[in-house]
Amino acid sequence: MTRVPLRSFRAPAPFTLASAFVVAVLAGPLEAQSRANGDAPSGRGSFGVHFQVSEPKGEFGQNTGTGFGVGGYALMRLDPSAITNLRADLSLLTYGSTTRRIPLSGTGGLVQLDLRTTSSIVSVVAGPQLLGPAGAFTPYATALGGFSVFWTGSEIEGSNNQNAPFATTTNSSDAVLAYGGAVGSYLRVSNGRHPVRIDLGARFLRHDDVRYLNADRVRQAYTTDRPPVPIRGRADFVTYYLGINAIAF
Template sequence: MSRVSVRRSTAETAVISALVAVVVAVLATGPVGAQRIAEGGAPSGRGSIGLHLQLSEPKGEFGQNTGNGFGFGGYVLARLDPNSIANLRGDVSFLTYGNATRRISLSGTGGLIQLNLRTTSNIVSFVTGPQLLGPNGTFTPYATALGGFSVFWTSSSIEGSSNEQDPFATTTNASDAGWAYGGAVGSYIRVSNGKNPVRIDLGARFLRHDDVRYLNADRVREAYNNDRPPVPIRGRADFVTYYLGINAIVF
């Protein structure tokens, strides 16, 4: 078995194992655990929202071609049963895994006008699926199975030195969308018991994409050096996203 295959199976196995662990934990509570949850109030209320800061780690082939990404995300959680053991979760996240800036001269100015050529590579994911919560308490574990799609794109823009946040020309170098599936595991740590309880949300999410086109730093550099459009890489793109944020019960 190749080294890449080991890394892939490890990430997928971790998510599956965590899902099984939460199911076992819920079943192990039995009627007593369910009553404890009911008496303590539903862990997620009827619905809650969460916001995260995220760090992504590419895996397998995608990990050989790209580096870590940074971004943010959010989700909505709605309970499906009175004890909030079964819930429905909808996630959206935005990650940037490539960001490069080059100084170039405006043609015809003899180098007197300098511009910034900025190139960024991004991923936005929309996934949804069931989430199982473990026993209620200060520390509440959870596991989620997720499916949906992700959009990968790279764009370049030209900015002046004095208006770096206001580009006057932008081009999408490559874009593609692909099905995404995987899961997430994590834990809620309750920090507030007021009218709208607030919890710290700490976890990790694994997403797999079987066939997508994307650009990396090497392909962008080759295009720039050879003055030609970049050629996307096509293949599997898997990554784990580690996140830290808050979850608030809103109704």
């Protein structure tokens, strides 16, 4: 029986979120007049999708590694100058995954199965977003609040099953309040009826008390043949994202 250890990676140290927030907040009012005259860069509503890489911080960083995932959001203008907007985010991150080859009991090792365990985080957050100066380059800052769900699940599939599991179990699941903020910038790359912009930024989310599993707890459960015992504590992470934003109307 071969055991495949869980691998972890470390992302570069995050840039200073506070400084970018100040730039976006202070620059926004200077552009109010030009936006009121029709130069609003966000339209009335837009949507975005992006790829994400997360860096765990503090206690969560000591217990887990880098996460990868995708996200999307909708942005709605709240004033004619488009300085104040409402943003709603949905993201999915996977911060741990391991696959072990195990024999099917009673077959003498002739039939092999894949035991796959995955740890993920789904976050649903929303809040006000302030836009900076109008133009091809537009910085922004967002305050966010909502909730996240941390869960770990395992599934069994045949080694030649083309990823079609026939048995699944949720090993741990916990929903918790999430709050934080994001800073970033839009770079316009296409004009026309529905302008398209590159969206580059970073988001910080804090979770004060949550239960979750990491690679060590999953490994202990496998070696002792007992249910895993979740870690309980604070879980903070910074998510770096790159994607596109398109003005819908």
